Amino acid sequence: MARSYIITIASEKGGVGKTTLATNLAIYLKGLAEDLPVTLFSFDNHFTVDQMFRLKKMVNPRHVGQLFTESNTADLLIDGQYGVNFIQSSHTLFESQHQVQNVEQLAQIIARSSLQGLVIIDTSPILDIYTRNALFAADRIIVPIKDAPSLENCRNLANFLVQHQRSKTVLKLLPCLIDTRIHFEGPFRNSYQLLKAYAINRGFRCYEGFIAKSPKVESLSTNPSGKIYPIITHGRNTEVHLQMTHLARQVYLDYLEHGPGRLNEVANNLFDQEEEFLQEYKSRVKNLQSTCLCCEAPVPEDGIWDNAYFLENETGCFSGFIEEDCFFDLLLLDFYPELSGKEQQKLLQEILVGTANQPFLLLQKTQINSELAQVDLFRLDQQGEKISGRSILLKKRRRFQRQGKISLLHLFNQAAGGQAQGFQQLLVQQTNNNPLKLLQHHHYMEWQTIFNRIQVDHRLESESN
Ligand SMILES: Nc1ncnc2c1ncn2[C@@H]1O[C@H](COP(=O)(O)OP(=O)(O)O)[C@@H](O)[C@H]1O
Numbered sequence: 001m002a003r004s005y006i007i008t009i010a011s012e013k014g015g016v017g018k019t020t021l022a023t024n025l026a027i028y029l030k031g032l033a034e035d036l037p038v039t040l041f042s043f044d045n046h047f048t049v050d051q052m053f054r055l056k057k058m059v060n061p062r063h064v065g066q067l068f069t070e071s072n073t074a075d076l077l078i079d080g081q082y083g084v085n086f087i088q089s090s091h092t093l094f095e096s097q098h099q100v101q102n103v104e105q106l107a108q109i110i111a112r113s114s115l116q117g118l119v120i121i122d123t124s125p126i127l128d129i130y131t132r133n134a135l136f137a138a139d140r141i142i143v144p145i146k147d148a149p150s151l152e153n154c155r156n157l158a159n160f161l162v163q164h165q166r167s168k169t170v171l172k173l174l175p176c177l178i179d180t181r182i183h184f185e186g187p188f189r190n191s192y193q194l195l196k197a198y199a200i201n202r203g204f205r206c207y208e209g210f211i212a213k214s215p216k217v218e219s220l221s222t223n224p225s226g227k228i229y230p231i232i233t234h235g236r237n238t239e240v241h242l243q244m245t246h247l248a249r250q251v252y253l254d255y256l257e258h259g260p261g262r263l264n265e266v267a268n269n270l271f272d273q274e275e276e277f278l279q280e281y282k283s284r285v286k287n288l289q290s291t292c293l294c295c296e297a298p299v300p301e302d303g304i305w306d307n308a309y310f311l312e313n314e315t316g317c318f319s320g321f322i323e324e325d326c327f328f329d330l331l332l333l334d335f336y337p338e339l340s341g342k343e344q345q346k347l348l349q350e351i352l353v354g355t356a357n358q359p360f361l362l363l364q365k366t367q368i369n370s371e372l373a374q375v376d377l378f379r380l381d382q383q384g385e386k387i388s389g390r391s392i393l394l395k396k397r398r399r400f401q402r403q404g405k406i407s408l409l410h411l412f413n414q415a416a417g418g419q420a421q422g423f424q425q426l427l428v429q430q431t432n433n434n435p436l437k438l439l440q441h442h443h444y445m446e447w448q449t450i451f452n453r454i455q456v457d458h459r460l461e462s463e464s465n
């Protein structure tokens, strides 16, 4: 699959010319390679991109924040002016930051999408989660620098790359907003030469040339039409036009030379990871007991068992499902033998309703002597904290309690593989109508986190007793 090449414009300094560069570069690149799709969007909270590329007033509510929630990235694209596709900006990005869980998300989303050609991402001066996603995904990061402080800030970008096992050479610096009227004595005759020397001295790569400060360019964003005009159409007789042309050619050659390596890399990792998760899932499914843990009715082949309970022991080597009826019999007969049928019904309801909101039950056995064991039943909240419990003493009994259903102690015995164990825990969760879902990576990780927490809590409790 042909993937896109991502160019991120970033700098932790505001007002260095990022947005001007991103928007105009899109147009110059489109001019160089007409057949190549060019897509542009901004994680900054102003609407320059929209004002420059919008062909008509949009009533379309889709915006850049939805990259992280919408399943189809291509649906967000709008055909813009000058042949550039863009995604509308948003001023609610700050509020929806929590939707973005990690820095890899954008790269994975674009890698899975049908987006092709060049993608240019304008960022805000803050290294927030959006900027970090744009940096992580980038084949090339262009950093406009206009003065010594903006150059110092590049260190954070370089550190980010190093943290994510990437080379600092992904960054390429571009002196911007250079006032060519200012001259210095000595070897570096203007601020462009000085900045470039500083940058190289600090081990950064630079583009050839710079972007000059031009009153004409500055005026392009303020005019009665409310539009923002591009340099290529309204600033053609400025030196910035030539400088942008030169820059675009370098960026394009870079692309031709390296191609969309970054997203391919991300996609390969993603594929490896998904394959790994799938194998783990399959081995969990294989490890399941093939019958109801209590009555030995076979588990349906498709794994679809309405209202079953999933159960696993503390080592994870014993796991399977119990039919709902069996599970309640198991609890009622041992824990609540004194209750009448009606009372049992009420209790079941309580446990059922309770577990719908607080989804975990913990069964815990402590062997007191060869004849006697204490068994605790806890209801747990979603974080694995105990909210209520009941303890009973059980004597060694016959294997079956009623109608071929095994007893609680025998369930523990089976979980231990027939080996008598002093202390055992079984975690139980109701599974609704898709029991196997619980074994999928994401859900199973949550399950394990809860179980680990319970075990740590137990260890701490036993130490303090
Ligand atoms: N080459 C240039 N010459 C003159 N003014 C420029 C130039 N590039 C950008 N500007 C102006 O500088 C200001 C900051 O530019 P902008 O692209 O918004 O920077 P950033 O996105 O880094 O905050 C804007 O008013 C813009 O019009």
Ligand SMILES: [Mg+2]
Pocket: 018, 019, 020, 044, 123, 124
């Ligand atoms: Mg900006």
